[in-house]
Amino acid sequence: MQGKVKDTTLAEQGRKKIKWAEDHMPVLMSLREKYKDSKPLKGARISGCLHVTKETAVLIETLRAVGAQVAWSGCNPLSTQNDVAAALYENDVPIWAWYGMNTEEFYWAIEKTIEQKPTMTLDDGADLIFTLHNKYPDIAKQVYGGSEETTTGVHRLRAMAKDNALLYPVIAVNDAETKWDFDNIYGTGQSSIDGILRATNILLAGKNFIVAGYGHCGKGAAMRAHGQGANVIVTEVKPTAALKAKLDGYRVMKMDEAAPLGDVFITATGMKDVIVKRHFRNMKDGAIVCNTGHYDCELNLNDLKNISTGREEIRDNCAKYNLRNGKHIYLLGEGRLVNLAAAEGHPSEVMDMSFANQFMSMMHVYKEKDSLETRIHDITEEQDQEIARLKLQTMGLSIDKLTKEQLAYRDSYNEGT
């Protein structure tokens, strides 16, 4: 067996969780069923760097079921579910992942997955792709293509493509409608609240809940906090996003104004230094701070450390910082993605569509390996609609179909008033 996990005795518990996820990911499971005999990914070597959760386990085992050889590492030091990692390891998946890795171990694990000389990569945050490009360009040049799961990763890769630095094609899974419009909004919304509640068990009703960033993830967090009775305040830098937040019924202001008002702060911007020293200092005594963006740099944790006299662990994923000015701030999940560090990430039902997109992207790259241009590719409209159609079917929902006359009406420019 290859790999390194925390504790193999957790495998049985992890397997039960994976079974639960399978039962709640009908679209991905139907793809496994459809392709398991023909094995269209036979010969492919996929290295993956994505949160090791029960949902990811279903993706990994689906890729293997259709013929791929897979090696895996987690894409965040605090998101691996140790029991799931153990179950995968026991099922002979080469996996290097455990909760609480340090930075050196994190990159070591990525490099272990590169040893198989991947022909395809599957990333969440682009750390695997960057490691390949920076340290193993000769291996990268042999890669047919990859896929990227998250907004932050896609932004970084688009910048790389613009600089002509990309060595192989990448599919922007994040930008599929069946990904960002569901996973980023409903997934992040629910699981971030879940993480905050597991780490604190506070009553959200009546609290001032500050959401930094009103992209899809921020929108989801704001919507669910509002649903729990919190008073949501949004901070933004993009005028259109700020306007949307205002018209969705939230207060909009600068972080400098929000800092002294907030009871709970969550960052969802993809940008660094959203909350810095002066904000921490001006917060209420007892304010709770967390992040749901891909990287923890949204909160300047060095600033927090430097203005504190000490810190103590209050409960799992909740650390109390004692500030020199006499106030206290609670930091959740070390400022890592709160939904994965302090809870289980997005629910299986929503990852079903995200990972169906990942699966189809891997199939596409492998099939088109000789002709795919080296650039960032979008998911096709057909794939998006097909995944949504399958999802509706598994939910027992049917929808209307345009008639011939309606199709003609839609496509003609002759009919008016």
Ligand code: ADE
């Ligand atoms: N990102 C957010 N939630 C996730 C989950 N449950 N599995 C994998 N990646 C995720």
